[in-house]
Amino acid sequence: MSHHHDAPLRSSNRDLQEIEKNMDRRRFLTKTSLGLGSLALGSLMGMEKIFAENPQTPPLLSESANGLAGLPHFMPKAKRVIYLFQSGGPSQLELYDYKPKLMDLHGQELPDSVRDGQRLTGMSADQSSFPMTASAFKFSQYGQSRAWVSELMPHTAEIVDELCFIKSMQTGQINHDPAITFFQTGHQLPGRPSMGAWLSYGLGSDNQNLPSFIVLVSKNAVQDQPLYARLWGNGFLPSQYQGIQFRSGQDPVLYLGNPENYDGKDRREMLDYLKSLNEVQLDTYGDPEISARIAQYEMAFRMQTSVPEITDMSKEPDSVYEMYGEGSRDPGTYAANCLLARKLIEKDVKFVQLYHQGWDQHGNLPGGIKNQCQKTDRATAALIKDLKQRGLLEDTLVVWGGEFGRSVYSQGTLSPDNYGRDHHPRCFTKWMCGAGVKPGFTYGETDDFGYNVVKDPVHVHDLQATILHLFGIDHEKLTYKHQGRRFRLTDVEGHVVKGILT
């Protein structure tokens, strides 16, 4: 064991040598004083990395940038994804899932045979009546694909031939937080890595100067249901894979700018010193979180120049702002975030996650949803058109949708001009667009009540498996060992929805 003592010091810096020496004596004492019996034990301690979370030695920055060896498992279709998460549960009945029969049934009680013992939320379970409610908005067919879209989404209606609607989405969750957590992490309880973290862990980064997973939250939304940073967290994956939120306003990323009265000239030198200090620790303990920390400092340093560059909108011509709508001039709005998402995708950021809250219309649905659509419809459609003309839809996937749908019965009283809808996990609509999915296509069907799926159900895990599939990943093979078990995004389920693939 004495070789620890004689080992040459790694660093040429005297301060660091001092630290290494201290460490060495301490280690020498703990490991040798117990005699030969501790030899085996000592080597076992060294083995902790095998039994613990991370069987690999922590990757160096340049290696982690390229993702895991052996990935992708097969030829991918997509390189990047923009996930337009409509948080709150947008009503499929008012937007895309046209149910003309409901006009005849309007006001009638929902038959028990349709509800079939479905549990309801505490918000409407006590209602004495469940009157079926037709949409207050008109539907028409658009494009060559003749897709039905309501009058609330006039701009999206123009791009239906690019979209692949999934009308048969299903989830097991009935309330916001577990449902969103389920969608983003594959499990209803917090603690698992988010989809973006899995993708950056598996595939690495395509741009060394920007994080591979970036999150944008609309500032111009009704923030009735909260979002948590863990929805874009790394869970048990090393922390450099977590999503980075770009905020609206002066400081898109907090603490990135230099402090006042500091010109930053010796920043590089300071970071180099800090890095070698951290490497001494990494060498001693082998904790992957230390290498994550090193990687994050380096990333932050490069972001000091790359982030102001990417968030600088002054070079975009007026025509672009007209396309995305006037809101796009105001950083932090949904429209501005859509525009920023396109810019990030152009720079090969792998996963751009938008959140727009406020789709939770328990009451006053007609007014509320109209407001939501006005804020998002134009920019969403503009984003698709913009990606298309730039040729980016070839290898970019766009996903639109919320965590669940809304009930066919009215929550609260159904009046001639007003109604509400409760959460509904049994069917809702999402759409995907771009790399590898069929354009101008509708998958899955719901019954005439808009209550149950009658054809080709797609579960949350199925959607996740499909997204990973488009990136060339077999969702059953991208795993991470944690607490003695291998975890994956799709838990123990998930089937790739082959019917929507090109």
Add this chain to the structure above:
Amino acid sequence: MIQDLITFIGRFHPLWVHLPIGFLIIAVFFKAYEVFGKRPAMQEAVNFSLLLGTISALIAAVLGFMLSQSGGYEDDLLDIHLVAGWTTVIISGIAWWVNKNEPRFSKKLNYIVLGFMILALSVTGHFGGSLTHGEDYLTAFAPFGEKQKETKGRVLAKVEDAEVFTDVIQPVFRSKCQSCHRPGKTKGDLNLVSYETMLKGGENGPVFIAADAEKSELIRRVTLPYDHDDFMPAEGKKPLTEEEIQILIWWIAMGKADPKVSLMAADEEIIAWAKPRLNILGGEKMIAVSIDTVHLKALEKMGFRVRVLSHESGALDVVLPSDAAKNQASELLKALLPIKDQIYWLSLAGTGVQDADLNQVAQFSNLQRLRIENNPISDSGISSLKILSKLESLNLNGTKVSESGLEALSEIHSLKSLYLWNTVIDSKVAKVEKMKAEGVKVVFGN
């Protein structure tokens, strides 16, 4: 480099492991000789053997750990083998310690520790063997075991001769059903050894109803939840894969359970899945192109971003970011020549590439997606691309391409999408209309 060295050293593990096995077992024999043969002097020899065994086991464990880093082993088996291996190291160390200080301890303890040591050694060895030779290696030919199944079907001259039942379904039955449903073991009175015996059905009636997959018992059984009593294969045996079930459903529903229906009649997807599983005479083997990581690293140093698209075909996605090009694009492109047939996707957007450079790009024979937008490229350069017979997507946004350049592009029959935003070409011209009519998606601005 380091990783390669670790793998190299690690590969001595299978060789080395036999040393501790020998040392530790001979120690037990020496011990037996010492006790039963009343040869107390043997104690020294036992000691020495145990010491050698412990040290060599420790080395074996370290080598094994290095080998495991190269990956490719079944995780669950690897875990057991690894824990068992380290347990062996520890117990043999304890055995040595106990034996050396025997007067201090009871003899009984000595024997117990040696017993556990042999047990740990056996478990380690067994799972190590399972890792390299496969889990059924030991039992496959045992008199009590199930006989090894020939999973490949009969030898065929060509793919067109393949029959769905005989050449695809029968091998599945052989590997997954016939251990119970065969002559001599006919569980549930069902024998799946041939089409005729299957037609007879089992104690629950017919196995399938031709043209009605949903009502067929066979399909119902294999698609039930795993924990259902009726689920087949029973007793936790390996279930059918999704593809295997798909082909059964197709055969019953679309093939009307005809034993002679040709594989060529099936869906493209099914054919694609079944093809590599057929036993075709002199069938072509997939030639994997190796990926030269050293060269890729050098390219990355030059500013390229290179990503592997498929480890099987060696396909690569190469991007030259505009800020990395620094007006040196034509020089940099030369570095791509050694991997020219591996480049499937290429982006040179905004890098300043010129017409002359496209001659080089035209040599990338497997190119499927090409982005050369926002470059000073004109028709003469573009015409050199017409030999790219696999090109599916071409981005010419913001280039100087004109109508006459489209002429050359119409010779690329594989082309599916063409981007012409910010060019002088009018979206209404006849040549564009013609390309659209031929199924090319031509995209202009909005």
